[in-house]
Amino acid sequence: MRVTVIGAGYVGLVTSGCFADVGNDVVCIDTDPKKIERLNHGKIPLREPGLDAIVARNSTAGRLKFSTSYQEAVAHASVIFIAVGTPSSEDGSADLSGVLSCAHALGEKIVRDTLVVIKSTVPVGTNDQVLAALQKELHQRDTNVQVRTASNPEFLKEGAAVDDFMRPDRIIVGVNDAAAADILRALYLPFNRNRDRLFIMDVRSAEFTKYAANAMLALRISFMNEMADMADWLGVDIEEVRHGIGADPRIGPHFLYAGMGFGGSCFPKDLRALVRLADSIGEPALLLRSSLQVNERQRGILFEKIKAFFGGNVQGKTIALWGLAFKANTDDMREAPSIMLVDLLTRFGARVRAYDPAAINNARQIFKTTQGITFTASAREACEDADVLAVVTEWLEFRSPDFEWLAATLTHKALFDGRNLYNPAFVRASGLQYFGVGRGQSN
Secondary structure (H helix, E strand, O other), X not given: OEEEEEOOOHHHHHXXXXXXXXXXXXXXXXXXXXXXXXXXXOOOOOOOOOHHHHHHHHHHHOOEEEEXXXXXXXXXXXXXXXXXXXXXXXXXOEOOHHHHHHHHHHHOOOOOXXXXXXXXXXXXXXXXXXXXXXXXXXXXXXOOOOEEEEEOOOOOOOOOHHHHHHOOOOXXXXXXXXXXXXXXXXXXXXXXXXXXOEEEEOHHHHHHHHHHHHHXXXXXXXXXXXXXXXHHHHOOOHHHHHHHHHOOOOOXXXXXXXXXXXXXXXXXXXXXXXXXXXXXXXXXXXXXXXHHHHHHHHOOHHHHHHXXXXXXXXXXXXXXXXXXXXXXXXXXXXXXXXXXHHXXXXXXXXXXXXXXXXXXXXXXXXXXXXXXXXXXXXXXXXXXXXXXXXXXXXXXXXXXXXXXXXXXXXXXXXXXXXXXXXXXXXXXXXXXXXXXXXXXXXX
């Protein structure tokens, strides 16, 4: 098929590359000319394992092209995906200006029957707004073509997005008519051969499914973080609890990890948007609000532990920081827990020596006015001349460090494990004090 994807961000690039990789002819457009120029020179503007190879392979084969032209977008294909951002507005609701701008721009150019598919995460009713915008532009041009809309929300985990797209656990498609369903069923056939993963539903249900899925995962994380806070005071190891409850098939083991709270481009934004949507219909949304409150508190948990270790005063202390990205295998710093930790440490007079394998360039922009933070070229370098170590992101290279070397290097011989990566007994046997999240220590 001939496919156009609007948006060369995280979702748009993965969608474009993966559709092209199974033989489709794809044009990906973006209004940022610098981004398109970089892509045309083979430079990927984000880190996602496997994506650079897919983009390079399909660009070379001529199946994937990049452009800034809406004219080229509509001329190329009659199936057009909108995959632009929907950031939080000031009131927490989803900002749909990018999505609606795409709809108006497409409506100004479309000259044949077209299916416009919204892959961006959008509130219930957005498809109606997009269709109205398209029809308004077509009416003003007195153009007699049929335009349909559909919802096809993404369920991609950063750091595993290519694999998630190529081997999906479900493909959600919301349509208003059988013709749109047939088009999308055919387009997704290469990803749906082993067993049927395609769920066809009405548009509004598809829009809501995305929010409900993210809300459920966020709730699980917040629940475990609340349990971890109790575990610290009760002398309970939350990791043992995690294994115990995760063995129940009604619960399962996924998203039961206590830590520093959820971050990234999806969970915080989408949960706030869902709360705002609940407000608009008079629904109290008590669980959703509680999840956000727990998450906000959890962001400061490691700072509180470090401060308590130093008797309530971190002034003049040097903290080695391993990990800046909100999760491993990405350079994404959006709402990363490390941001609050660095802000609190430096605000109260500590110095931070930070290392991340991928996110340092993005972190430099975020902390460009922050006094007291320096960035190092390696995990070991971050620990040199440091008092204690805080681990914030679960990068593979942090999983099995030389604890004895850390004990000999860190002035105050303490490790603060914000991801519960390590065995406390083993760490202590190496000569370090160990502080995790919910590992049975009130401090």
